[in-house]
Every structure is written in C-alpha cells, then in structure tokens.
Amino acid sequence: MGGDNAPTATLAAARTIQASGRADLLLVGPESTVAGQGFDYVAATEVVAMDDKPGRIMREKPDSSMRIAVQQVLDGKAGGAVSAGNTGALMAIGLFTLGRLPGIDRPALGGVFPTREGRTLLIDAGANADVKPAYLQQFAIMGSVYMERIFGVPNPRVGLLNVGHEKGKGNQVTQEAYGLIKASGLNFAGNIEGKDVPEGAVDVVVCDGFTGNVIAKLSEGLAGVLGGWIREEIRKERLAPIGALLLKPAFDRVRKRLAYADYGGCAPLFGLNGLVVKAHGRADANALEYAIGLAAQAVEQDLVGRLNEALAGIAER
Amino acid sequence: MGGDNAPTATLAAARTIQASGRADLLLVGPESTVAGQGFDYVAATEVVAMDDKPGRIMREKPDSSMRIAVQQVLDGKAGGAVSAGNTGALMAIGLFTLGRLPGIDRPALGGVFPTREGRTLLIDAGANADVKPAYLQQFAIMGSVYMERIFGVPNPRVGLLNVGHEKGKGNQVTQEAYGLIKASGLNFAGNIEGKDVPEGAVDVVVCDGFTGNVIAKLSEGLAGVLGGWIREEIRKERLAPIGALLLKPAFDRVRKRLAYADYGGCAPLFGLNGLVVKAHGRADANALEYAIGLAAQAVEQDLVGRLNEALAGIAER
Numbered sequence: 161m162g163g164d165n166a167p168t169a170t171l172a173a174a175r176t177i178q179a180s181g182r183a184d185l186l187l188v189g190p191e192s193t194v195a196g197q198g199f200d201y202v203a204a205t206e207v208v209a210m211d212d213k214p215g216r217i218m219r220e221k222p223d224s225s226m227r228i229a230v231q232q233v234l235d236g237k238a239g240g241a242v243s244a245g246n247t248g249a250l251m252a253i254g255l256f257t258l259g260r261l262p263g264i265d266r267p268a269l270g271g272v273f274p275t276r277e278g279r280t281l282l283i284d285a286g287a288n289a290d291v292k293p294a295y296l297q298q299f300a301i302m303g304s305v306y307m308e309r310i311f312g313v314p315n316p317r318v319g320l321l322n323v324g325h326e327k328g329k330g331n332q333v334t335q336e337a338y339g340l341i342k343a344s345g346l347n348f349a350g351n352i353e354g355k356d357v358p359e360g361a362v363d364v365v366v367c368d369g370f371t372g373n374v375i376a377k378l379s380e381g382l383a384g385v386l387g388g389w390i391r392e393e394i395r396k397e398r399l400a401p402i403g404a405l406l407l408k409p410a411f412d413r414v415r416k417r418l419a420y421a422d423y424g425g426c427a428p429l430f431g432l433n434g435l436v437v438k439a440h441g442r443a444d445a446n447a448l449e450y451a452i453g454l455a456a457q458a459v460e461q462d463l464v465g466r467l468n469e470a471l472a473g474i475a476e477r
Numbered sequence: 478m479g480g481d482n483a484p485t486a487t488l489a490a491a492r493t494i495q496a497s498g499r500a501d502l503l504l505v506g507p508e509s510t511v512a513g514q515g516f517d518y519v520a521a522t523e524v525v526a527m528d529d530k531p532g533r534i535m536r537e538k539p540d541s542s543m544r545i546a547v548q549q550v551l552d553g554k555a556g557g558a559v560s561a562g563n564t565g566a567l568m569a570i571g572l573f574t575l576g577r578l579p580g581i582d583r584p585a586l587g588g589v590f591p592t593r594e595g596r597t598l599l600i601d602a603g604a605n606a607d608v609k610p611a612y613l614q615q616f617a618i619m620g621s622v623y624m625e626r627i628f629g630v631p632n633p634r635v636g637l638l639n640v641g642h643e644k645g646k647g648n649q650v651t652q653e654a655y656g657l658i659k660a661s662g663l664n665f666a667g668n669i670e671g672k673d674v675p676e677g678a679v680d681v682v683v684c685d686g687f688t689g690n691v692i693a694k695l696s697e698g699l700a701g702v703l704g705g706w707i708r709e710e711i712r713k714e715r716l717a718p719i720g721a722l723l724l725k726p727a728f729d730r731v732r733k734r735l736a737y738a739d740y741g742g743c744a745p746l747f748g749l750n751g752l753v754v755k756a757h758g759r760a761d762a763n764a765l766e767y768a769i770g771l772a773a774q775a776v777e778q779d780l781v782g783r784l785n786e787a788l789a790g791i792a793e794r
Contacts, residue, residue, distance in 0.1 A: 276702045289640055289648035323606055323690040331606035331687045354691040355698030370648045371688055373640040377671030378692060382699050385593045385675040389734055393727035403723030410710035410717050417706055 161189045161207045161225050162245020163441050163448075170244070171197060173448035183456040186238055188229040204228045210441070214248030218256050226250060230257045233434040239459035240428075240435030242451050244443045250436065251287060251429055258434035261464070263471035265292070267431035268299050268369065269438070270306065271376050274417055275360025281307055282357070282365045283430060286373035293336035296320065296366050298471070300341045300348075302430045303364035305470045309461045310454070311363075319352035319362035321371060327351065333368065341366065344474055376425075383418050426451045428458060435464050478506045478524045478542050479562020480758050480765075487561070488514060490765035500773040503555055505546040521545045527758070531565030535573050543567060547574045550751040556776035557745075557752030559768050561760045567753060568604060568746055575751035578781070580788035582609070584748035585616050585686065586755070587623065588693050591734055592677025598624055599674070599682045600747060603690035610653035613637065613683050615788070617658045617665075619747045620681035622787045626778045627771070628680075636669035636679035638688060643668065650685065658683065661791055693742075700735050743768045745775060752781050 161167060167189060174185050178199065187194040187201040194201035204225035208217060217224065226245055230253050232238035243250050251267060260267060271285035283303040288295060300318050307316040320341055322330040327338060329351055342348050349362050357365055357375065367375070394400045404411075425440035426447065435458050439451035458464075478484060484506060491502050495516065504511040504518040511518035521542035525534060534541065543562055547570050549555035560567050568584060577584060585601035600620040605612060617635050624633040637658055639647040644655060646668055659665050666679050674682055674692065684692070711717040721728075742757035743764065752775050756768035775781075 276705060286640060289646075289651075321691060323603060323687055329606075331685075334606075334687075354694030354696075355701075357695055358698040358702040368648075370640055370651075371691055374638060374671040374688055374692065375695060378674055378695065379671075379699060381672030381675040382696060383703065384672075386700065386703055386731070386735075388593060389731045390727070393730045394724060396730075397724070397727050399723045400727050403720040403727075406716045406720030407711060407714070407724065410707070410714050410720075413710045413713075414703070414706045418703075 162243045163443050167193050169445040172445040176449050177452045189225045208246050208249045210246050214252040217249040227253045240455040242437045242455050244439035254429050254432045254436045258432045261433050264431035266295050267429050270427035278360050282372050284369035284372050285376050286369045288369035291368040296337035297340040300366045301470050304346050305466050307363045313363050315347045316363035317349045318346045318364040319349045321365050321367035322351035325351050479560045480760050484510050486762040489762040493766050494769045506542045525563050525566045527563050531569040534566040544570045557772040559754045559772050561756035571746050571749045571753045575749045578750050581748035583612050584746050587744035595677050599689050601686035601689045602693050603686045605686035608685040613654035614657040617683045618787050621663050622783050624680045630680050632664045633680035634666045635663045635681040636666045638682050638684035639668035
C-alpha cells in the first residue's frame with residue numbers, strides 16, 4: 161500500500177515477478193485490495209500514511225500492512241519484506257519487530273547512485289542525522305558486503321566522505337572514524353571529497369545520514385535544474401529544435417542513466433536482523449519490480465547472514 | 478602570487494581594473510614581479526605555497542606577500558585585500574592580522590552558486606567542519622547582509638540546510654540553530670532540503686562547513702559527469718554531431734551559466750575585522766577581475782561596517 165502508485169503499480173509489479181518465477185509473493189494489505197488477485201495474501205486492517213509519525217506507528221496502527229509484512233519475516237513466512245511507504249515508519253517497525261544485527265548501534269539507509277561509469281552506494285543515505293565514529297565503521301562494513309554480494313563488486317573500494325583527501329581532515333567524527341574503518345580489514349580508499357562521489361572513485365561512500373540526505377536530494381535537484389537549463393537554452397535557438405530532434409536518442413540515454421537514481425533509492429534497511437527492502441516512494445511498476453527482484457536476490461545471497469558474519473569478524477579483531 | 482594563473486592573470490586583471498578606474502591597486506609580491514608594472518606596490522620576499530600549513534604560515538613565512546597584503550588593510554593603506562592563494566593560509570593570516578568582528582566565534586567561507594533562475598550564497602562553504610548552533614546564527618546574519626549589500630537582494634530569504642522542512646528535523650546542531658536564527662529578525666524561511674539549494678528556494682543557505690564543502694565539490698563533480706555523459710551519448714549517434722552543431726550556442730550558454738560557479742567561489746572571508754576577498758585558485762584574468770571588482774564594491778558598500786552593525790543588533794536582542 162506504500163508509495164505514490166500503490167496499489168496499481170504494486171500489483172502490476174507483483175504479477176510480472178510471479179510470472180517470471182523469480183520469487184513467490186505474499187501480498188499484505190486491505191482484504192479488498194489483496195484478495196482475489198491470484199496471490200497468497202495476509203489481510204491487514206490498517207495502512208501507514210506518509211504523515212504518520214514513526215515513533216508512534218507501532219502503538220497507533222498495530223495492524224498496519226507494513227507491520228504485518230515485516231512480521232512475516234520474523235515468523236519465517238517470508239524471506240524479506242518490500243515497501244515503498246513511509247521510510248521512517250518502516251525503519252521504526254523494522255527495528256521494533258526484527259531488532260538490530262549484533263554489532264550494529266544504528267541501522268542505516270542506503271542509496272545506489274549512478275557515477276561516471278558505474279554506480280556507488282551511499283550509506284547512510286539519511287537515517288541518522290547524528291552519528292558516532294563507530295556507526296560509520298559499521299556502515300562501511302555493511303556497505304562493502306552489500307556491493308560485493310548484490311552488485312558482484314570484488315573487494316569493494318570504501319571511501320570516507322570528508323572535506324579533503326589527507327588523513328586528519330574533517331570534523332571530529334570523521335577524524336576518529338578514519339582509524340576505525342582503516343582497522344576493519346576493508347579495501348579502504350581513505351578520505352574522499354564530494355566530487356569523488358559522482359566520479360565513482362569508490363564503490364561505497366560512508367557518511368553520516370545528515371550529509372547523505374543532503375547529497376541525495378541535492379543531486380536530484382541539480383540534475384533537474386541542469387536539464388531545465390538545457391531545455392530553456394534550446395528553446396531560444398531558431399534551428400535548435402532540429403538539433404534537439406537529432407540528439408533525442410542521445411538525450412534519452414542520458415535521462416535513462418540519470419533515472420537509475422530512482423532505482424538506486426531502493427535498498428535494504430541496513431543493520432536490521434532481517435531483510436526489509438525500501439523502494440522509492442515515487443516507484444512505478446518497473447521500479448517496484450526492481451525492488452522485489454532485489455529482495456529476492458538478497459534472500460538468495462543470504463545478505464543478512466553475510467552482514468552478520470562480517471560484523472562478527474570485526475568484533476573479534 | 479596566489480592561484481594557478483599568477484602572476485600573469487593577476488597582472489592582466491589589475492591592468493583592466495586600473496584602466497576602468499574602478500579601483501586603485503596596490504600590488505604585493507616579489508619585487509621582480511610587481512616593480513615596473515605601472516602600479517603602486519609593496520615588495521615581499523616570501524610567497525605562500527598551496528601546501529604550506531595554515532597553522533604555521535605566520536611563523537614560517539612572516540614576509541609572505543599574502544601577509545603583507547592583509548597588513549595593508551590593517552594599516553589603512555588598502556580598503557581590502559584580494560588573493561587566489563591557499564585558502565587556509567589566507568584565513569589564518571586574516572584571523573591573526575585583522576582578528577574577528579565582535580560577535581563572531583568563527584569566520585566562515587562563502588560561495589555563491591547558480592540556481593535555476595538566480596544565485597544563492599552558501600555559508601559556511603568550508604571553513605568550519607565542526608560548528609555550534611550559535612555559529613550558524615552568525616553565518617545567517619552575515620549571509621543576509623552580504624546578499625542585500627552586494628547582490629542587491631531586498632530582505633534576503635535565509636534557509637537552514639536540513640534533512641526535512643519541518644521544524645524539529647535534523648541533527649542536534651541544526652535543531653538548536655533553528656530557534657536562534659528564527660530569533661535573529663532575518664527573513665527566515667526555516668529548514669530547507671538539498672534539492673532546494675539548486676532550485677533557488679532561498680538567497681542564503683546556512684550550513685556547517687563540512688556539509689558546505691561537500692555540496693560545493695559535489696556540485697562541481699556532478700556537473701562534470703553530466704556533461705561527460707551528454708558528450709559520450711552524442712558521439713554514439715551518426716547524425717548527432719550535426720545536432721550538436723546546431724545546439725552549440727545553447728550548450729555554450731548552459732556552460733556559461735554553470736561557469737558562474739567559478740566566479741561564485743569568490744567571496745570575502747566572512748567574520749574578519751577587515752575585508753579579505755578569496756578568489757578561486759583556478760581563477761583566470763576574468764575571474765580575478767571579478768574578484769577585485771567585488772572587493773571594490775564591498776569597500777564602497779562598507780560591507781565590514783554593515784556586518785558589524787548587524788551583529789551588534791543581534792547582541793542587543
């Protein structure tokens with residue numbers, strides 16, 4: 161029931177996935193929506209709204225489709241839960257229902273962003289506005305496992321987002337986190353700067369959730385403004401419409417590369433003791449299909465188990 | 478002597494400014510460079526390098542052209558100093574030589590960035606990786622005075638960069654800063670998000686120097702990657718080169734709008750008790766001319782005096 165396009169897009173995505181045999185689906189939602197659609201389902205009497213307060217969601221809507229979906233993971237009836245709804249509420253429900261992995265202080269959001277020639281994971285993309293150095297170490301470990309298992313990147317390069325490349329740069333948190341991440345046995349590329357993110361200098365960008373949130377939203381805004389400028393300047397030229405026509409296929413491909421960001425907004429909630437995948441609130445049927453496929457892949461790869469192992473390895477050091 | 482293009486570009490910019498009568502110039506640098514150029518000058522035996530450590534610059538190079546230029550401001554022989562050199566060293570020299578304005582805990586860097594239809598000042602653009610709420614209030618006041626006096630924006634809208642629009646969002650620092658800025662008598666637009674920066678939702682974006690540094694460098698990187706994608710996709714089309722030719726004037730104008738960022742990297746060091754303008758290290762003769770013109774305008778507008786008044790007004794509240 162979550163996201164701007166539910167339940168139409170959700171049902172369409174579910175049908176495509178079911179038909180492809182990539183996953184067995186269990187729909188959770190109001191009986192009137194999920195019954196008779198040709199899927200197994202669990203009925204819920206309540207739905208989480210975008211303006212519901214995360215801190216109160218467990219108490220105020222105990223029978224929400226979101227909570228019941230996550231409960232299926234705890235009960236072993238589903239390998240993972242997927243939602244495009246209220247991110248804060250999903251995190252709160254995930255934390256309350258599944259708890260944290262051992263060694264995790266605070267779960268994080270992830271975002272996969274397109275880079276010049278590939279993609280990079282931003283972690284934390286917005287869950288924790290205030291962090292401690294140890295959280296950043298935990299984000300680094302989880303990000304590395306994720307890029308290796310889900311994106312097949314061997315020995316992912318991990319960078320600590322900072323204001324300069326030299327060791328010793330940064331605020332108090334990043335200065336301390338540097339040594340912790342370096343001691344984690346990861347492929348640590350050291351400090352990276354803002355421009356290194358789109359350039360694709362690393363596979364995992366580690367940062368606090370305040371900076372991560374700003375980066376994600378700024379990137380979206382910048383791409384929109386730049387696109388607007390190009391359209392505006394093209395309209396001013398007499399012959400430009402012909403040029404624009406000739407360039408249309410090229411522009412379409414650029415747009416497609418950018419649109420990856422919408423898919424990239426889709427990632428597991430990192431650090432929960434169970435798989436919960438958050439799809440973008442604006443996800444259409446294709447993006448939701450991607451989200452469900454991602455969850456299926458994470459189950460096959462035993463992502464949560466792998467994260468657990470990697471975190472245990474650090475605890476032993 | 479500062480910046481990638483000194484002294485050739487610096488001398489060229491100085492000549493243009495001198496010829497236009499917009500400012501009387503006093504060159505500071507090695508005698509062999511500044512003598513016989515048709516300007517008043519002060520000779521210096523040392524030059525600050527990009528890798529000089531800001532914390533040691535006063536002791537290690539007491540006779541640097543940078544220090545002597547700032548000294549002219551203290552001595553009343555210049556209304557302001559302009560440099561495209563080592564930013565940290567310039568800040569250290571400015572702080573040691575001129576001191577802070579009353580009411581300022583930490584000076585800040587500013588950066589003026591292009592937005593969809595105008596421009597916005599980012600403050601702090603990178604001086605203070607760790608801040609306290611009161612610093613953000615001081616940045617807000619200085620940013621508002623600057624945009625009003627130098628860019629002629631009546632009653633500038635001031636936004637606090639945050640992870641959501643609602644009051645109460647953010648990290649501990651922004652949560653506390655919200656009330657302080659609101660109580661400052663500015664035209665406070667409340668919290669803004671990353672995407673509001675390029676959209677131009679406000680005239681002044683207040684943030685800590687860590688986030689400001691990341692934003693400035695990320696924007697530069699993103700624009701470069703997007704431009705690279707467009708070029709790459711155009712090369713793939715058989716007829717696209719013709720289209721690109723037809724669109725060249727439009728693309729050139731987009732590039733020019735973006736290039737404003739290079740000029741925008743130019744701003745005073747905010748909070749010093751005297752005028753010091755930092756030009757971008759990559760500044761060419763045109764950008765240096767802009768920097769000197771900006772300094773002249775700041776002198777005419779008595780920017781430092783206005784900042785002082787505005788800060789005193791807050792202290793009285």
